[in-house]
Amino acid sequence: MKVRILFFASLRDELGDSRSVEAVEALPGETTVAALREAVAALSPAAARLGRRLLVAVNERYATDGDPVRPGDSVAFLPPLAGG
């Protein structure tokens, strides 16, 4: 399936955009935030380190692990930021 993926901050540094889209295409049909999070963690040490602390937005709404991700959705991975 195809979803639009946006990576920010440390994830963007590690992944850019292209590899992530391939990884997502390998996932079958409809999936969940948890499965997508796992797929991203396998590619990105920063995502793996953050685990469930990595914020996920599906179609610009806060999403938790059980939420579905469907073809055509836009998914943003947003590391929490500490600096100031």
Next chain:
Amino acid sequence: MNRPPDDRYSRQVLFRPLGAEGQARLRAARVLVAGCGGLGAESASLLARAGVGFLRIVDRDVVELSNLQRQALFDEADVREGLPKAVAAARRLARVNSDVAVEPIVADIGPRNVRGLLDGVDLVVDGFDSFEARFLMNDACVETRTPLVYGACIASTGLAALLVPGVTPCLRCLLPELPEPGSAATCDTAGILGPAAHLAASMQVGRALRYLSTGESPPEAELVYADVWEARFTRMAVPRDPACPCCAGRQFDFLSVETPQTAVLCGRDSVQVRPLVPSKPDFATLAERLRTLGEVVANDWLLRFRTEDAELTLFSDGRAVVKGTNDPARARSLVARTFGV
């Protein structure tokens, strides 16, 4: 042509959603700027210029050369004088807008003093550089029902969201899984671009001005997240978490944490040592004694002492920052040996 009575704010009064009524509300508003670094210095400047009537600016650090790349409120003279950021900010803002009352406080915000700092304040602007400080302020803001404009930045990225207790989610609804202490990158370790800090601060102050001038707040938090290098923006609507321990359960974990005596200031090769009993040091006597042992700089707010391998700064609230080590035990020992506390 009719001239508006107060030319200073004419351009923002022309902005209709704010208007003259909104301007009057800004004048009556009282804001706490919590931390005066990349975010806080810019926020303080925008708030003072916009005519927010009272600003309490709290920061624990002094102005350093590495701040000037992004913190437009400060200059080289502040670095030379060794001024605390809160004091340098108040001095500068007095020249920018003398209508605004600025109260500078040189202190580290912790469980002991946070409620007092919120006293009489309508809104808090987050200028912190750690999750620990943000969660503490979130607890205090939810407890006292004070709106908090969350903001943060790192590298080329910044974010902001308005959090209104009882209306929107709080910081713990957004981040239910607490970051491990010291695990997050800071501006001192991962770097920061000036535009990222300014963008986050501008988004924060945009939320603050709207809330203060209209009283309006959407029921969900709108987190804005932006990267100034990639020119990318996104947003995320965040609902309240009905199971949130803080804003639903009113359990304020961070207000009851005992602050540790020492804190390693990550990426700055420094350790902060807090006094067991806060008291104001006698700078004059100390300076006289230390002058025979090394280089001493003292002003109303701090005393700085340099030896061959370390630099110790003692603040008027009794805190000391030891530069040149990341070892808490060595820092405590140097402070005890040098200042006798």
